[in-house]
Amino acid sequence: MTDFMQNVYVILWGVLALLTFAVGIKQKAPYAFVISAFFVFMTVWYALDTYSGIDMFAGTFGIVFKVVLVAVLALFVGFYFLSKRRGNGK
Known part of the structure; x- marks a missing residue:
């Protein structure tokens, strides 16, 4: 990947992260803060990969990255089905 594209991903x-945080404040939605925290994680991860010279997507760091992604995905899917279940009960 080119340096330009790596910078684009960080940005x-x-x-x-900033947009979802702003939406969370405006809508008073706690799920937006969780998503914003995930985007902050992605920002830091890609910034470390781009600017530090450490390959953050290989080896142990790659495994940690994938575990965090799966955990966040499971959390989002759980929140989605929980909200659908609560919505159908009303």
Whole structure:
């Protein structure tokens, strides 16, 4: 991947983190803060990969990254089905 695209990814994740945080404040939605925290994690991870020279997607770091992604995905899917179940009960 080129240096330009790596910088774009860092900026993209950072902007998404700020936007979801702003939405969380405006809508008073706690799930937006969880998503914002995930985007902050992605921003830091990609920034470390881009600017530190450490390959953050290989070896142990790659495994940690994948475990965090699966955990966040499971959390989001759980929140989705829980909200659907609560919505159908009303």
